Amino acid sequence: MREYFKNIYEAVATILIGMGVTLRHLFVPSVTLQYPKEKIELPPRSRMQLYVNIDDCIGCRQCERACPVDCIEIDTIKADKDEDLGLTSNGKKKPFHVTRFDIDMSKCCFCNLCTFPCPTECIYMTPDFEYAQEDRSNLNFHFSNYTPEQVAELQKREAEKKAALAAAKANAGKKPTAN
Amino acid sequence: MTQWNNNFPDSRFELEVPDPLKTDEYVLNMGPQHPSTHGVLRVVLKTDGEIVESATPYIGYLHRTFEKHAEHMTWPQVVPYVDRMDYLASMNNALGYALAVEKLAGIEVNERAQYLRVIVAELNRIASHLVFFGTFGLDLGAFTPFLYGFREREMILDLFEEISGGRLLYNYIWIGGVAWDAPDGWLEKVIKFCDYFEPKIKEYNDLLTFNKIFIDRTAGIGVIPEDLAINYGLSGPTLRGSGVNFDLRKNDPYGIYDRFNFNVCVGDGTRGVVGDSWNRYWVRILEMVESTKIVRQAVEQIPDGDAKETVPKNVRVPAGEIYFRTETPRGELGYYIVSDGGKNPVRVKVRAPAFSNLSVLPAVAPGTMVADLVAILGSLDIVLGEIDR
Numbered sequence: 143m144r145e146y147f148k149n150i151y152e153a154v155a156t157i158l159i160g161m162g163v164t165l166r167h168l169f170v171p172s173v174t175l176q177y178p179k180e181k182i183e184l185p186p187r188s189r190m191q192l193y194v195n196i197d198d199c200i201g202c203r204q205c206e207r208a209c210p211v212d213c214i215e216i217d218t219i220k221a222d223k224d225e226d227l228g229l230t231s232n233g234k235k236k237p238f239h240v241t242r243f244d245i246d247m248s249k250c251c252f253c254n255l256c257t258f259p260c261p262t263e264c265i266y267m268t269p270d271f272e273y274a275q276e277d278r279s280n281l282n283f284h285f286s287n288y289t290p291e292q293v294a295e296l297q298k299r300e301a302e303k304k305a306a307l308a309a310a311k312a313n314a315g316k317k318p319t320a321n
Numbered sequence: 322m323t324q325w326n327n328n329f330p331d332s333r334f335e336l337e338v339p340d341p342l343k344t345d346e347y348v349l350n351m352g353p354q355h356p357s358t359h360g361v362l363r364v365v366l367k368t369d370g371e372i373v374e375s376a377t378p379y380i381g382y383l384h385r386t387f388e389k390h391a392e393h394m395t396w397p398q399v400v401p402y403v404d405r406m407d408y409l410a411s412m413n414n415a416l417g418y419a420l421a422v423e424k425l426a427g428i429e430v431n432e433r434a435q436y437l438r439v440i441v442a443e444l445n446r447i448a449s450h451l452v453f454f455g456t457f458g459l460d461l462g463a464f465t466p467f468l469y470g471f472r473e474r475e476m477i478l479d480l481f482e483e484i485s486g487g488r489l490l491y492n493y494i495w496i497g498g499v500a501w502d503a504p505d506g507w508l509e510k511v512i513k514f515c516d517y518f519e520p521k522i523k524e525y526n527d528l529l530t531f532n533k534i535f536i537d538r539t540a541g542i543g544v545i546p547e548d549l550a551i552n553y554g555l556s557g558p559t560l561r562g563s564g565v566n567f568d569l570r571k572n573d574p575y576g577i578y579d580r581f582n583f584n585v586c587v588g589d590g591t592r593g594v595v596g597d598s599w600n601r602y603w604v605r606i607l608e609m610v611e612s613t614k615i616v617r618q619a620v621e622q623i624p625d626g627d628a629k630e631t632v633p634k635n636v637r638v639p640a641g642e643i644y645f646r647t648e649t650p651r652g653e654l655g656y657y658i659v660s661d662g663g664k665n666p667v668r669v670k671v672r673a674p675a676f677s678n679l680s681v682l683p684a685v686a687p688g689t690m691v692a693d694l695v696a697i698l699g700s701l702d703i704v705l706g707e708i709d710r
Contacts, residue, residue: 153533160528164465173472187486187501210398253401253492254500267486 184269189252191268192245194285198230198264201238205256205265213249214256217242219296230262241293243285248278346374349691353382357460357695360705364682364698366691373694376686378679383709391669396422396636397496399669404490406671407707409452412438412445412481413649414707415494418669420575421645421656422496426638433626434498435577439619440511441481441493443612447518448477449650450605450612453702457602458529460699461538466529473521476514483507496636502628508620515613522610530606531592539602540593543685543697547596553681556674557652558608559701562588562601569648581618583611598700605650605702638662651675651702671710675703 175182184190201218218238221227227236257266275281288296347370352363361382367374387406391399403418404411416438423430455470478488484503485493493500529535545555550563560567568585570578586607588600640662646655652674659668678701686694 149533156531156533160465160532163524163528173475185483185486185504187484187504188482189486208398210394210401251401252487252490253404254486255398255401255492258500 184271186269187267188269188271189254189267190271191273192247192250192256192283193266193268194243194245195264195266196240196243196285196287198232198262199240199243199285200230200234200236200262201240202261204259204261208255208259210253210255211249211251213246213251215242215244215246216240219300230264232262234262239288239296240286241288241296244282245285246282247273248281351691351694357698358705359456359699359703362679362698362703362705362708364694366686366694368691371690371692373686373689373691376683376694378682380676380679380705380708383705385710387710388669388671391666393665395664396638396666399666400495401490401492404492405706406673406710407449407649407651407654407675407704408489409704410445410449410650411487411489411491412441412494413449413647414654415491416442416576417645417647417649417654417656419494419496420647421643421658422636422638424645425641425643425658425660426496426636428497428633429631431498431626431628431631432624433502434628434631436619436623437484437499437503437628438494439577439581440508440616440623441484441491441499443615443619444477444480444511444514446612446650447609448474450609451477453605453650454525454529454602457699457702458535460695461535463529463532463535466525469521469524469528473518476517480507480510480514483510495632497632498630499628499632508623511616512620515617519610519613522606525606530603536592536599538693539599539696539700540597542593542598542693543689543700544594545596545681545685549681549684550596553684554677555652555681556677557648557650558586558604559601559652559678559681561586562604562700563596564588564590564600569646569653573646575645575647580622581615583614586611598696601700601702638666646672649674651704651707652678673707673710675701675705676708679703679708 203216206214206216218240346367349366349368351366352358353361363379365377387402390402400415403414407414451470451474455467458466482488485491545563547563547565550560566585566587571585586604588595588604593599638660640660642659644657646653654674655672657670658666661667
């Protein structure tokens with residue numbers, strides 16, 4: 143009998159202690175944030191979206207190799223000897239036409255491994271997180287600023303160059319037999 | 322056999338009922354989609370009324386072939402995958418992997434990086450135990466502790482976001498060091514968090530730990546005796562809740578853990594009996610206090626320097642094999658790594674603590690109520706991401 147009432151007393155007493163804790167919380171400022179109306183500024187290291195400053199890209203493909211999930215796809219075409227593609231902001235020569243620089247953010251695992259090997263620091267994560275899309279294909283971001291016509295032209299030129307090189311090689315290969 | 326006709330007009334409804342009426346055990350699938358299984362765990366229960374006769378866990382619903390993936394990744398590329406195993410304590414997982422590879426490759430790590438690693442690992446331990454505190458209360462019907470636990474966890478996640486950029490999956494601890502040095506004022510913020518956090522423990526105790534209803538639901542429930550715990554290979558707070566004083570940070574110190582002064586918390590039977598759900602819970606609450614102690618000491622002792630100094634550009638691991646174990650919030654996390662000197666690991670086998678901890682469930686479940694099984698499962702603090710990998 144005594145045990146019975148002791149149990150009831152303890153249950154009520156400890157619940158009241160807990161209620162006291164919650165009651166005290168009525169008088170402290172709220173910690174929640176009404177998100178769409180209020181926003182906090184995320185720290186600069188936040189990894190929310192990959193961004194490529196394509197003007198600085200030299201087409202070295204180190205980010206592509208570093209990616210564990212292969213979400214970066216790069217196509218490059220070598221510049222001609224007399225062609226000058228300009229310099230990057232930290233003074234590196236750009237030896238490649240970067241005809242394709244696609245990042246599939248739906249595949250990205252946000253590990254940040256691609257940003258560290260970049261020699262010109264042109265690929266980086268930004269704290270911008272509001273890029274939800276209705277279609278998954280919209281998450282495939284294209285960073286290259288070459289138009290399809292330009293790409294086709296460059297590819298044609300590259301194919302011609304390769305053909306010429308192959309012909310020269312074939313000729314060079316013939317010579318010893320001719321002699 | 323008796324024919325039983327209950328006056329249906331159609332004779333097709335005549336039923337044959339065995340005589341006498343026999344009772345049978347009831348097979349119940351708990352999960353895989355069940356809020357108290359903490360992920361996608363399926364437990365097949367054979368019940369006799371409300372009493373569980375046997376419980377068999379079926380796993381594999383979250384299998385993501387981590388170990389096979391790791392064989393195709395370069396050494397640093399494995400770290401993001403390691404983060405995704407125990408997603409509540411990513412830092413501790415990455416720490417174990419990094420330490421294992423460093424020991425195999427003979428890489429010395431910068432002092433400052435080592436201290437930063439300890440700080441983030443211990444903060445992550447607190448965050449993981451806070452999730453346990455919240456969800457354990459939630460399993461037993463107490464909703465408020467969940468909100469309070471997540472409030473403090475959010476502060477730790479904010480600290481992590483500032484230092485690593487990620488909130489849950491950090492890729493912060495690298496082979497040979499850490500990804501970034503701490504930003505300006507970060508260490509002061511850590512101390513500020515410790516100052517804020519320590520009084521909160523009392524609040525948790527008032528709210529949940531010493532609540533009579535909570536004690537009645539957990540004390541004496543799911544008692545795992547010392548010998549059973551050792552036989553099943555339990556580790557971490559689950560083992561210490563059974564009164565075994567074993568903590569890898571003390572018994573087999575890795576990294577720089579031998580420089581810190583802290584106690585190993587063991588279930589002491591303050592309420593209930595040693596080895597029950599309440600004592601496993603109590604060990605975790607005490608461990609949060611010890612973790613703040615370690616964090617404070619680490620911030621005090623941290624030297625100046627470049628944390629990225631010793632991160633190798635190309636990780637070269639000589640041929641060989643290693644088994645390395647660390648203490649995560651869930652217990653002993655072991656990595657067995659084989660290298661043939663190439664770019665990729667040949668084998669990365671993980672000894673997941675939650676996997677071994679779950680294995681004790683069929684041994685303790687018989688004879689308990691279904692509702693108590695939820696308490697036992699919650700007190701084991703399993704993370705399915707780690708069990709299935």
